[in-house]
Amino acid sequence: MICLIVVSCGTIKFVGNPVYAPLVSYEKKGPLSEYQKKFWHLLDLRKDSIAGMSVERAHEELIKGQKGKRIIVAVIDTGVDIEHPGLRDVIWVNQNEIPNNDIDDDQNGYVDDVHGWNFLGDSELENMESVRLQKKEVPGSKAYEKLERERLENIKSKKRELNNLKSLTDRFQVTDSIIKVTLGKDNYTLKDIEDFSPKSFALMEALIFKRFLNENRLTKSKLRDYLKGAQKGINIHYNINFNGRKVVGDNPDDINDTDYGNGNVIGPKKESASHGTHVSGIIAASRSNNIGNKGVYNLVELMVLRAVPDGDEYDKDIALAIIYAVDNGAKVINTSFGKGYSPHKEWVWEALRYAEKNDVLIVNAAGNSGADVDPKKKKTYVTDEVDSKEIVSNFLNVGAVGSSYNSKQVASFSNFGTVNVDLFAPGDMIWSSVPFEKYQFFSGTSMAAPNTSGVAAVIRSFFPKLKAHQVKKILMDSGMPMYPKVEDPASGELVNPKTLSNSGKVVNLYNALIYASSKTYKK
Numbered sequence: 284m285i286c287l288i289v290v291s292c293g294t295i296k297f298v299g300n301p302v303y304a305p306l307v308s309y310e311k312k313g314p315l316s317e318y319q320k321k322f323w324h325l326l327d328l329r330k331d332s333i334a335g336m337s338v339e340r341a342h343e344e345l346i347k348g349q350k351g352k353r354i355i356v357a358v359i360d361t362g363v364d365i366e367h368p369g370l371r372d373v374i375w376v377n378q379n380e381i382p383n384n385d386i387d388d389d390q391n392g393y394v395d396d397v398h399g400w401n402f403l404g405d406s407e408l409e410n411m412e413s414v415r416l417q418k419k420e421v422p423g424s425k426a427y428e429k430l431e432r433e434r435l436e437n438i439k440s441k442k443r444e445l446n447n448l449k450s451l452t453d454r455f456q457v458t459d460s461i462i463k464v465t466l467g468k469d470n471y472t473l474k475d476i477e478d479f480s481p482k483s484f485a486l487m488e489a490l491i492f493k494r495f496l497n498e499n500r501l502t503k504s505k506l507r508d509y510l511k512g513a514q515k516g517i518n519i520h521y522n523i524n525f526n527g528r529k530v531v532g533d534n535p536d537d538i539n540d541t542d543y544g545n546g547n548v549i550g551p552k553k554e555s556a557s558h559g560t561h562v563s564g565i566i567a568a569s570r571s572n573n574i575g576n577k578g579v580y581n582l583v584e585l586m587v588l589r590a591v592p593d594g595d596e597y598d599k600d601i602a603l604a605i606i607y608a609v610d611n612g613a614k615v616i617n618t619s620f621g622k623g624y625s626p627h628k629e630w631v632w633e634a635l636r637y638a639e640k641n642d643v644l645i646v647n648a649a650g651n652s653g654a655d656v657d658p659k660k661k662k663t664y665v666t667d668e669v670d671s672k673e674i675v676s677n678f679l680n681v682g683a684v685g686s687s688y689n690s691k692q693v694a695s696f697s698n699f700g701t702v703n704v705d706l707f708a709p710g711d712m713i714w715s716s717v718p719f720e721k722y723q724f725f726s727g728t729s730m731a732a733p734n735t736s737g738v739a740a741v742i743r744s745f746f747p748k749l750k751a752h753q754v755k756k757i758l759m760d761s762g763m764p765m766y767p768k769v770e771d772p773a774s775g776e777l778v779n780p781k782t783l784s785n786s787g788k789v790v791n792l793y794n795a796l797i798y799a800s801s802k803t804y805k806k
Contacts, residue, residue, distance in 0.1 A: 295349050295800065299345060299793065299797050301761070301791075301794040302329060302791075303764065304764055305764045307766070309688070310687075310688045311333055315333070320686075320712070321714040322339075322714070324686075324713055324734055325579070327339065327793065328688060333686055334684070334687075334692065334763065335709055336709060336734060336789070337791050337793035338792050344793070346741075346796070351582055351741070351745040352743075352745075354614050354615065355611075355612045356567065356586065356614070356736055357607075357613035357617065358563050358566070359588045359605070359618050359620070360558055360587075360617075361558040361589065361591045361593075362401065362548055363548060363559040363560050363563045364549055364553055365398055367718065367720060368572065368574075368575075369572050369575045369578075370585065372569060373568075373569070373583055374398050374587065375399065375584035377397050380397050382397045391611070393546070393607070396546050399586045399588045399607075400544055400545075400546065400548070400604070401546065401548050402543070402544045402603060403592055404544050405530050406592060407527075407592060407593055408592060408593050408594055409528070410595065411520050411595045411622070412595040412623070412625070413430055413433055413434065413437075414523055416626060434521050434523065441514075441516040441521070445510065448513055452506050455492075458488075458493065461485050462486070466479060473493055473494065473497055476489065535597045536599075537599075538599055538602065548588070548589050550589055556718055557718055559591070560715075561713075561715045561716060561730070562619050562732075563716070563733070564576055564578060565713060565737065566583060566585065567579070567581060567583040567585055567737065568715065568716050575722045578737060579734065580741045582744055583737075583744075586611065586612075586613055595622045598630050601618070601631055601634070602630040603634075605635070609638050609643050614642075614643060615643070615739050618646070618732065619647075620665075621647075622664055623662060624664070625664035628664060635674070636675055639675040643751055644677050644751040644754055646679045646736040647679065647681065647732060648727070648729045650697075650728055651696045651727050652698055653695055654773060655698075655699060656703045656704065657701060657702045657703050668703050671702070676752035677752055681706060681728060682699055682708075682710075682728055682784055684707045684709060684765070684789055686709070686711065691769070692765055692766045693707065693771075693780075695772050696728075697731075698772075699783040699784060701785055704783065705784060705785045705786060706735075706785070706788050706789065709730070710727055711730075713725055738790050738791075738792045741796070742754050742795055742799055745796065745799075746800070757802075760786070761795040761799070762789050762790050763788060763789045763790075
């Protein structure tokens with residue numbers, strides 16, 4: 284028997300004027316204001332001339348005072364600063380667990396899991412998966428030597444990156460000194476430099492460099508962080524003698540060894556929870572917090588699952604985190620991470636199937652290699668594609684776009700593919716929360732996924748009868764059409780957006796609400 288769900292019956296019906304054709308003439312011609320730079324991903328192409336997800340318009344014109352169902356969204360990531368003022372009111376609380384009593388009150392196998400679970404314990408740093416695999420091979424064997432060549436090439440690449448960053452940092456310091464001496468003050472703006480007259484050759488060179496830094500959102504602290512990251516790649520990620528898992532105390536190759544981790548979902552160091560805090564803020568940061576950023580939706584409870592170290596994640600942790608999220612009521616799971624090797628991918632695939640069976644949508648970041656990830660091309664995990672076929676219907680893989688509505692709409696770093704990437708979402712220069720009550724711009728498909736998770740949470744909130752695979756289809760079908768011809772991130776050639784993702788669209792909340800309330804779906 285086929286059961287039909289008429290979603291507009293007994294629920295709110297959203298009526299508006301969705302856009303299903305490219306609005307080429309609406310492209311913004313001038314530079315973005317400071318407000319637009321921070322909130323472009325929430326804006327509307329027709330109303331604001333910025334190709335965001337129409338979140339603000341959806342709230343103002345459709346959602347308004349309407350009340351949906353509260354939705355649990357699980358964030359599998361580096362850990363989250365649950366004390367951040369923009370997030371503390373939307374953190375999931377396990378009502379069946381008594382905090383800090385060292386007892387598994389709800390008997391789910393996790394002691395004091397009040398806000399989720401930390402599958403990494405006190406571990407922070409890790410090897411890349413290729414290095415962990417190399418350790419298991421016999422030195423001198425064909426497999427070992429292949430991975431060794433790859434490791435050494437990666438170290439060489441990190442050293443080049445380190446040298447380039449050092450050059451930028453040195454130039455930053457020299458430029459800063461020239462500007463301070465010329466202007467006669469320590470604190471200055473880009474406008475101060477541009478307005479100063481007469482300009483010497485040295486000041487003109489400094490101005491050009493400062494414009495470059497400004498356009499790329501490069502600050503002294505960011506350059507310092509990038510330097511640390513490159514050095515960490517050499518010292519930790521590709522160091523074959525480093526063992527980051529030892530402190531955890533489990534066997535990562537035994538899926539049945541589950542007695543590990545703890546309930547500290549921030550992690551041992553709050554500063555290391557930056558990525559997960561940023562992702563969480565995109566989904567559900569307070570929409571009334573005028574100091575920081577705005578999340579897509581506030582009727583959300585964020586379940587925090589710390590399973591992504593500084594380095595590559597373990598398949599076991601990811602599989603168990605997905606299962607935990609499903610068992611504890613999550614309806615959307617955000618997975619903003621990825622790697623090139625997955626020795627226990629079958630564990631993750633089983634977890635994906637478990638989520639599908641229990642009607643949970645998984646929103647995944649497509650990756651940041653600027654590569655085609657379709658079958659038989661570059662492989663990136665997590666994936667729901669096995670032997671050129673999707674094994675589940677609840678897995679939504681998301682690429683990244685920037686704020687430009689022109690041929691450069693697709694972010695140059697974003698992975699793509701007509702089979703393995705479903706749609707795009709804003710992921711370039713996204714402003715969101717980071718630890719210690721701060722906010723920063725981050726870029727990556729890691730940001731595109733939570734933007735999509737936020738939209739998915741709204742749909743699941745107002746249309747709770749819809750299944751996960753139906754929500755996936757709605758987001759793909761209702762997306763905003765991309766610019767008619769966009770640059771392929773790998774080749775730079777102008778192509779039809781349909782050649783870069785299955786839908787050829789960008790997720791759009793305004794469209795999705797109207798689309799969902801006007802359709803009848805098979806169960």
